[in-house]
Amino acid sequence: MIQQxxxxxxxxxxxLSFGAQRIVDEHNCSEQEAIQIVNRAIDRGITYFDTAPSYSDGQSETRLGLALKGRRDEVMIATKTSDRTRDGSxxxxxxxxxxLQTDHVEEWRLHNIRTIEELDACFAQGGALQALREAQEQGIVKKLSISxxxxxxVLVEAIRRYEFDSALVALSALDHHIYSFAHEFVPLALEKGMAIIGMKVFALxxxxxxxxxxxxxxxxxPISTSIVGMETMEQLEKNLAIAESFQPMSELERLEFWKEIMHLATPETLPWKAEEWGGDAWYRRAQ
Known part of the structure; x- marks a missing residue:
């Protein structure tokens, strides 16, 4: 697989990287299956794993930790804080x-920053960013991230305020059509030398x-990698086949693809872009 x-x-x-949100009972993936899928992914060259404590009340992290026994030094782990305070984080x-059964993670990120108010809370005295910086100073966390x-x-403002090492952002073909991270965020992130990680590839x-x-x-x-959630070995193999034979999409292919899917660019299809998750109105842009 291409390395970048x-x-x-x-x-x-x-x-291609591994989104571990789905290796849980909630997605009909057993503990044994989760361990097998993660180890197969490593065997095939996937080394970057994304998780969070909020994914199925910690089950994602627990299973990832079990799967990585004896292989911790082969991979990079990114986890998150959804708390906006230092102490909570x-x-x-x-x-x-x-x-995760580890004494460090490669990345720790502010999880799903939606509004300027949330950003302000993270950056305030006693906010989550303070915890990120302290953990990095102590060597518990190697790099700092935001999603x-x-x-x-909102993320443009975040990276103007602080030099994060990476950002995890929604970059599906449907995300292109409303509040586009590809257009509005990626160019500045690249200018700053940040790693960009794509998510929401299949729009749920x-x-x-x-x-x-x-x-x-x-x-x-123009990203470093993209995480894809995988709860079965079949999905893993399907994604690996595409990534291992990857050829960049041409401009003509991209335009034809957009024409086929444009009708899906709605709040119902993109609930993370609505004012409230699953709502019927587009997110109100911060001024």
Missing amino acids: PFGRTGWQVPL WRLLEGSLKR GHTNPQ GKLGPWYEQALRYTLSL
Whole structure:
């Protein structure tokens, strides 16, 4: 699989990375299956794994920790804090490390920053960013990150305030059509030397009929890698086949793809872009 620079960090990551949110009972994936899928992914060259304490009340982290026994030094782990305070974030990190059975993670990120008010809370005295910086100073966390699904301008403001090492953002072909991270955020992030990680590749399954096109679209963007959630060995193999034979999508292919899927660019299809998750109105942009 193609290996690419992870921004200015000096790390290399595979084109395809592993979103561990789905290796849980909630997605009909057993513990044994989760361990097998993760180990198969590593055997095939996937080395970057994304998780969070909020994924199925920590089950994602627990299973990832079990799967990585004896292989911790082969991979990079990114986990998150959804708390906006220093103390709350530290408690989340301590729980994450215990479940992951490790004494450090390669990345720790602010999870799903939606509004300027949330950003302000993270950056305030006693805010979550303080915990990120302290953990990095102590060597518990190697790099600092931020993620956003909703409003690219909020993340633009974030990286103007602080030099994060990476950002995890929604970069499906449908995300292109409303509050586009590809247009509004990625250019500035690249200018700053950040690693960009794509997510929401299949728009919660809505792009399933265009599976290969959807994955190729995101992988063709100027990103370091893209995480894809996988709860079965079949899904892993399908994604690996596309990534291992990857050819960038041409401009003509991209335009034809957009024409086929444009009718799906609605709040119902993109609930992370609505004012309230699953609502019927587009997110109100911060001014």
